[in-house]
Amino acid sequence: MPHFSSHPSQSLQPRGAVEKQRPSGDAAEANHWRIEDIPLEQIEIDAIAHHEDLFYLLMSASFIETGSDTYAANLAEHYRDYPDIAAWLQDRWENEELQHGTALRRYVEAVWPDFPWQRAYDSFFGEYSKLCTVEELHPDRHLEMVARCVVETGTTAYYHTLRELSDEPVLRKLLGHIRNDEVGHYKHFLKYFKELQERSPVSRTRIAGTLYARLKELRESDSDVALRHVFAHRGNYFADSDRRFADIAQRAYQLVSTQLPADLAVRMLLKPLLLPQRLESCLYAPIARFATRVMAP
Ligand SMILES: [Fe+2]
Numbered sequence: 001m002p003h004f005s006s007h008p009s010q011s012l013q014p015r016g017a018v019e020k021q022r023p024s025g026d027a028a029e030a031n032h033w034r035i036e037d038i039p040l041e042q043i044e045i046d047a048i049a050h051h052e053d054l055f056y057l058l059m060s061a062s063f064i065e066t067g068s069d070t071y072a073a074n075l076a077e078h079y080r081d082y083p084d085i086a087a088w089l090q091d092r093w094e095n096e097e098l099q100h101g102t103a104l105r106r107y108v109e110a111v112w113p114d115f116p117w118q119r120a121y122d123s124f125f126g127e128y129s130k131l132c133t134v135e136e137l138h139p140d141r142h143l144e145m146v147a148r149c150v151v152e153t154g155t156t157a158y159y160h161t162l163r164e165l166s167d168e169p170v171l172r173k174l175l176g177h178i179r180n181d182e183v184g185h186y187k188h189f190l191k192y193f194k195e196l197q198e199r200s201p202v203s204r205t206r207i208a209g210t211l212y213a214r215l216k217e218l219r220e221s222d223s224d225v226a227l228r229h230v231f232a233h234r235g236n237y238f239a240d241s242d243r244r245f246a247d248i249a250q251r252a253y254q255l256v257s258t259q260l261p262a263d264l265a266v267r268m269l270l271k272p273l274l275l276p277q278r279l280e281s282c283l284y285a286p287i288a289r290f291a292t293r294v295m296a297p
């Protein structure tokens with residue numbers, strides 16, 4: 001975790017307790033990678049421009065990450081009784097997700113300059129913003145943290161896959177940074193979840209139910225909406241490809257889901273159950289099989 005080494009150090013305080021001063025610009029923030037660190041002028045265009053899968057997957061990711069502020073505002077509102085969580089969501093999480101959006105946008109615009117990014121994004125956002133409502137969040141704030149762990153596991157697997165698919169050095173560097181951030185987000189959500197559990201535990205059955213429900217939802221997730229708008233605005237890019245939209249969506253899904261049962265992802269999915277170490281080891285193989293089945297196209 002070279003770029004995201006901090007963990008939330010303050011314990012949770014419900015509203016009504018004395019609010020702590022938020023640390024402004026802590027060490028981890030100062031060490032965090034910057035968009036200027038990505039040498040866009042060094043992109044090896046020939047190594048990436050022809051890559052149809054990455055065209056769709058990177059464009060979609062740039063849309064979803066750029067739209068994160070809507071989601072972040074809703075989440076922060078959901079945790080308004082926990083000022084430390086709300087502050088982290090707004091000060092760090094949202095900024096990092098938006099940084100992912102900006103960096104990815106700059107990259108895809110450098111590689112595919114004729115793609116009408118803003119126009120395509122606006123049409124995407126018109127649809128996407130209606131999906132991001134507070135009602136979409138789990139009403140139980142413990143269990144919403146479990147759902148966030150699943151989502152961050154999914155994004156970690158997504159960027160891991162994209163990085164594996166790519167030979168282009170600048171892209172590999174960028175995707176490495178983003179993947180590390182997503183693991184960092186997961187660690188924060190897990191830590192907050194554990195702190196909430198200490199205060200008033202919810203049962204393992206309910207945790208497992210949330211894990212299962214959210215894992216299934218990854219199937220029909222936001223990336224389908226994004227892919228559709230990328231496809232509709234692709235113009236002459238990959239115009240001679242005979243793939244229809246359904247083929248592209250299916251292929252994108254297959255590429256990403258086959259990575260999900262990878263070692264790291266399964267371990268990440270098991271952690272919120274807070275099982276004793278020995279039990280966790282016993283459950284590893286069955287959960288890996290289960291995740292493969294749920295995610296299988
Ligand atoms: Fe992100």
Ligand SMILES: [Fe+2]
Binds near residue numbers: 182
């Ligand atoms: Fe994230």
